[in-house]
Amino acid sequence: MLRILILALVASQGVRAAWVEDRYARPSGARRLSQELANRKEIAQARNGEAARALKNQELLRLAAGAPNETTQATVDDLLASGADPDACCSKSGGSALHEATAMDNDIVASSLLGAGADVAPMDVYGYTPLHTAAISNAVRVATVLLDEGADVDAVDNVGATALHLASEFGSAAVAEAIIDAGANVTAKNDLGKTPRDLTCARLCPSGAHSKLTELFAQANLAAQNPLDKDLLKVAMSPPNASTTELVESLLDMGASADACCTDLGGYALHATTAFDNEAAARALTASGAALEVEDLLGSKPLHAACSTNALAVAKVLLEEGANAEALDHFSQTPLHVAASFGRLEHCQALLMVGANRSAENVNGERPADVICEVPCPDDVRDSLQLLLDVQEAKVPTSEPEGGVDEVEELSEGAGQESRQNQTPGFGEERSKEEAVFNLDLLNLASRPPAPSSRRFAAKLLSKGADPNACCLAAGASALHATAELDNDIVAAALISAGAAIDPRDDHGDTPLHVAAVVDAVKVARLLIDAGADLEAVDEVGDSPLHHAAEWGAVGVAGMLVEAGADVWAENGDGYVPGEVVCEGLCEEGGREGLEALLSPKEEEGSKQSQKNQQQLDEKLLEISAGNDTGSEKDATKLLARGADPDACCLGFGSSALHAASQFGNTPVARVLVTAGASLSPQDDFGQTPLHDAAIAGADGVAKVLIGAGAEVDPRDRSGRTPLHLAAESGSVGVAEALLSAGADPGARDDGGMTPADVICETDCGGEGATEAAEALGELLR
Secondary structure (H helix, E strand, C coil): CHHHHHHHHHHCCHHHHHHHHHHHHCCCHHHHHHHHHHHHHHHHHHHHHHHHHHHHHHHHHHHHCCCCCCCHHHHHHHHHHCCCCCCCECCCCCCEHHHHHHHCCCHHHHHHHHHCCCCCCCCCCCCCCHHHHHHHHCCHHHHHHHHHCCCCCCCCCCCCCCHHHHHHHCCCHHHHHHHHHCCCCCCCCCCCCCCCHHHCCCCCCCCCHHHHHHHHHHHHCCCCCCHHHHHHHHHHCCCCCCCHHHHHHHHHHCCCCCCCECCCCCCEHHHHHCCCCCHHHHHHHHHCCCCCCCCCCCCCCHHHHHHHCCCHHHHHHHHHCCCCCCCCCCCCCCHHHHHHHCCCHHHHHHHHHCCCCCCCCCCCCCCHHHHCCCCCCCHHHHHHHHHHCCHHHCCCCCCCCCCCHHHHHHHHHHHHHHHHHCCCCCCCHHHHHHHHHHHHHHHHHHCCCCCCCHHHHHHHHHHCCCCCCCECCHHHCEHHHHHHHCCCHHHHHHHHHCCCCCCCCCCCCCCHHHHHHHHCCHHHHHHHHHCCCCCCCCCCCCCCHHHHHHHCCCHHHHHHHHHCCCCCCCCCCCCCCHHHCCCCCCCCCCHHHHHHHHHCCCHHHHHHCCHHHHHHHHHHHHHHHCCCCCCHHHHHHHHHHCCCCCCCECCHHHCEHHHHHHHCCCHHHHHHHHHCCCCCCCCCCCCCCHHHHHHHHCCHHHHHHHHHCCCCCCCCCCCCCCHHHHHHHHCCHHHHHHHHHCCCCCCCCCCCCCCHHHHCCCCCCCCCCHHHHHHHHHHHHC
16 A cells, blocks of 8 residues: 555656656565665766866866976876866856966966867857967967967957957067967958057067067068068068178079068068168168169158158168158158157258258148157257257248137038038049048048147148048048047047048947947047937947947046946847946956946846846856856855846756855855855755755865855755765765764665765765775764
8 A cells, every 4th residue: 555655646746657666666675775775876976976077177277277387297187087178168257278278378288188189279258269368478388389289370259359469469479470470360350450560569568579579560561472572571671680781682683673562551672671770771772773762652752761760770871872851752741841750850960961941841831840749759859859940930830720729620610511512423533533632641640649730631631622531441440430549539520520420330330439439539539429429329249339448448438428328238239238348358457446336237226137137147157156266256246236146047957056156165155145145955956955065075165154054954855865975975074074063963864774974985085085084984973
């Protein structure tokens, strides 16, 4: 009769009915007990095997993130041989063990991981491959290993940046050189249309990095068709040495042209010599008949280039050979204008010695004296230039309106009207060509840093018919987009006053306000906002300007946007609000704190969180709980403050966040979760509570947190086991002591009739200290 009642009860549980019937149908009690014990042990071993592998993966990540020593390789190889995953994941940013090893330039661990079959190009949450990480860290040893293993040199991250972009941005010259030698595309553009060269030392610039990167990119960008010409340009563009003259003469003898072309700006070999003031190359070229008045794309002659790059020795060679000191570029600037604007006192002296004209006027009517030190220079140099160029008698530019800024704006507005009138059909082919030139000059002006003459140049170009909506630079950027990149508010104001569209889109859907947000261009951003720019415009991935500002640490622009009413709850294409992408790009010191204070949701606004956002918060909390990274306690606290559920669920086998913290021994996060009100004894698919998991993992600290908070010490899992059973099985002496001190029952029997003392070290007491653990548990449980 008892058997019938039991079968009726279990049948209601569906799939377990057949198992129960078979169990009770066996004639031998001893045989039944033996089979049950075997089943229980198999489940426990499988369960503990997963935990052991997870711990091995965590140890592998820890070793990868540390500095190598004499035992590192042996330890890593042992972990991999015993089942650790060579693609072990994840660090706080979702990186693999290979990412961690790369960040420390730990080539010993990296080589072991790759030798064990690790993926050479996994991506973290930013889309960084290990080669991207090597570029940021200048980890040249690991970069070499990765490249030897076939890493993709042109793989892009979440913002379209290659490893070469990052190497350039962080001044990692050694890694940049290795990547270029491996065939990287030096002209690749990121999502903002920037090439690696555009980002040279934008974030960090170790000593010597800028000049080395400049040399690398200049040589890599050479566009010569003749291989000999290309080699000649490389030599010309390098710092001079004892063999320079011989190399140049040899290349010329083999057929290279003394007028080899072209550098990335369309310059010739003589232009190239100005990059590092290569006098030896310049003399060899001029001796072979190199043309002195060739022009690059900006109309600059080699003498102009020598004045801008501070190549004094080359400038003197050119003047000795008869270069025209009155030559004009596309802005009607003479070399004396260029030398004065860059503060090149000795260049100006050399030019005046051959009769350069102090009174020559550029396209804006300015003399050299009017543009002194537009690129900032020391006060003593400025004073000397003023005396040298006789600034007291210099002509006042007639294009500068007497009324100041307001009159400039009126002039620009009129110019914009004239420009639009001139766009009527049939205006004439010559006029169209002229306008195209003016538009190109306007784009060039917008792409430069602001200078005192910028207002006058912009007004002049607009009055001649340049289009205030002139387009297009890289990625379809307009002139107004360009002003944002270097916060050129002077040109931006002229364009806006002339009727430029406020929200034009580039190829990625970004408006000028998006660009201003990325680079924290506060002056241009203010102009755009005041002009009525769309604060909620979204790009191709659904990011608003506020998303960009948050992602790239633009505290100033973010503050302006919020003050102007930008929606801090707007979701991008991935469902993230601005506060959830803070510093995912890059942040200067203090940027994260400022943005979090600005964008963190207020408590009373919590109800605004969508169900999708709630799920994302919970998933992030689970991810943090299932690890043991430094700072995870702080991150968990922030997520909970923003609405994450302390009972967030579920990882594998129905584990909650508290289960995950227990499994990984993450005491700080466990403490945060308990303080936030997490349930102390939720059950997973095995019926186990977080205290069970802490016992399996030997997580003494977590166990004490749970017990101290009032967790039940003798809960049963589906096999009738208490946490004390699992602590005994796993050799977790510390957890067993904590449980017994809290009143756990050492005589509790599981479904197989076993007490904790019966199962000591059945699943995991191997390794060093196994005997001591078994003896200690035996003493505790006898």
